[in-house]
Amino acid sequence: MLYTGYDIQRGFLASAGWIAQKQADFLNNFTNSPLNYGNLTSVTASALDVFAHSVMPRGKPAFDLKVVEIDGKHLPVEEHNVARKPFGQLKHFTYEGSESKPKLLICAPMSGHFATLLRGTVERMLPTHDVYITDWKDARDVPLTGGGFDLESYIDYLIEWLEFIGPDAGGRGAHMLAVCQPSVPAYAAAAIMSANKHPLRPRTLTMMGGPIDTREAPTAVNDHATRRPHDWFVHNVIATVPPYYKGAGRRVYPGWLQLSGFMSMNLGNHMISHWSMFSNLVEGDGESADRHKDFYDEYRAVCDMTAEFYLQTVDTVFQRHLLPKGEFNYRGKLVDPGAIDDIALLAIEGERDDISGIGQTKAALTIATGLPDAMKQYHMAPEVGHYGIFNGSKWREKIAPIVEDWILSHNG
Incomplete structure (x- = not known):
């Protein structure tokens, strides 16, 4: 009802x-x-x-990125859905010469907004990278025959899409950039692939405003998740998709x-x-x-999340902090952050971020105990809020160049 x-x-x-x-x-x-x-x-x-x-x-917005300017030339951009799964698709932006640039997988949040929230992120990285992005579907539009989707499914998708994108010239996987919530599954994917010595593990992982350890500088978002027991969320914020949508009967967080x-x-x-x-x-x-x-x-263009993804995220990330404690379980095995030993990590935080507090993303560097310090970098963007980390003039002029330099210096 x-x-x-x-x-x-x-x-x-x-x-x-x-x-x-x-x-x-x-x-x-x-x-x-x-x-x-x-x-x-x-x-x-x-x-x-x-x-x-x-x-x-409002429905799902379009990226509407038609042209990229490089060295004074305006090149037409084409948008392709190159891999499809029930809960999302891998979107690829191409233009003349883009295939010769570092491959970059942008991990969009599954947190109530569409991937187009990162339009400014994609637009800024296009001139210097071969850009892909995770484009999530509205859970209310996925039929029950599509199965379920939880936090471990997100990790599965990332690993599969890194495999789909394939190796760079040196035989390694694409660079990854995770904005906010997907910092957790992207980090877990990096650790899992490192532990397995997967040949297509990413060269770098950039995390921006991500809740790796929400015990650091808790925000109102964190307090909301910890103030109430897990059962409260099950009984108060989960709804059933009505019969007039494709996903009729699916349990979702609207x-x-x-x-x-x-x-x-x-x-x-x-x-x-x-x-x-x-x-x-x-x-x-x-x-x-x-x-x-x-x-x-x-x-205001929002989409639903599956109940299992939302509830597992609340429990795993915000209430029990399993990843930084070394207790996060993926497909029956513990995820070991210490297994990351050759994926360069960049953590970026905003001084005025009221969603992911200062120190929450930086924690990713601390728990990567097997990674040399030379492959870790931290940047705190002054006077920048959560959305300013990945959109707007400060992103374009101050933050993006740091990301570009980090990728370039670890591109093999």
């Missing part, structure tokens, strides 16, 4: 939003008219526009619940942002308003 009730409410709000947008469009025709007494028409139209945008239903949690954590900032959008519209500054809209179009 939880899921169906939400869908009914969303349907009503979408209808109200459609009407509000039509009214806003109509009133905008009179903003330069004598009828716009005291700017009342502009104010009303802007308020209706903000409301309509806030309740608009993306809209995740979104509401993130929005409530920074409610003040989101209110200020919407007020700024409203003010920009009143003043006729459509460009600034569109920037706000573009961000929220992406931020």
Whole structure:
């Protein structure tokens, strides 16, 4: 009933939003008219526009990366889904000459948003790398015949896709870059492949804002996971997909619940942002308003996670901290971080990250006891929040060059 009730409410709000947008469009025709007494028409139209945008239903966004600029030349980019599995696909971005550059697998979070949240990450790395990204599906759209998907499945997918991408010129696997939550399964995959001396183990693993050890500087997200027993999450945040979706009957953690949690954590900032959008519209500054809209179009586009993935992550990563304690179990065997002995590790954290606190990602370097110090690097990005680590000007101008240099210096 939880899921169906939400869908009914969303349907009503979408209808109200459609009407509000039509009214806003109509009133905008009179903003330069004598009828716009005291700017009342502009104010009303802007308020209706903000409301309509806030309740608009959103599907999966497109990456829409059409061109890459290299040495002053604009080269067309092609996007291919090169490997498919029930819960995701491996997406490959190609352009003339890209195959000669270091192979990079970007591990997108399975945390309620689509992989397009990393559009800025992909765009910045494209000119210097042969880029692949994990493109996860909305769990509500995966039929029950597709089986289940948990934290160990995520590791399976990463290993299989590294094998699919294949070796570089020196015979090793692609470089990996994990943003936020997938730092844990990416690190586990690196340890597993190292222990098995897998020939396609990655050359480097960059982790950005990842919850490797959430006992370090716990944030509100961490506190939310530890304040309640595991059973509370089972009985209060898991829903059944209704019969009108492809994944009917599947147990999921709904993306809209995740979104509401993130929005409530920074409610003040989101209110200020919407007020700024409203003010920009009143003043006729459509460009600034569109920037706000573009961000929220992406931020509000959410997808469901399987219940087993969500619950295992809460238990393993946030409540029992199994990976840093050396107690994480994968397919019946313990994952040994000390087995990583020739995969160069780069840990990046944001000074103002309110999701993964300072020290949580850096812990990956500490527990890699078999790796020489020369193959470890830590960077704390000053005045950068969680999303600024992988998107925006500070990512493009300050952080990405560090990642590029790290990959280049360990490219064999």
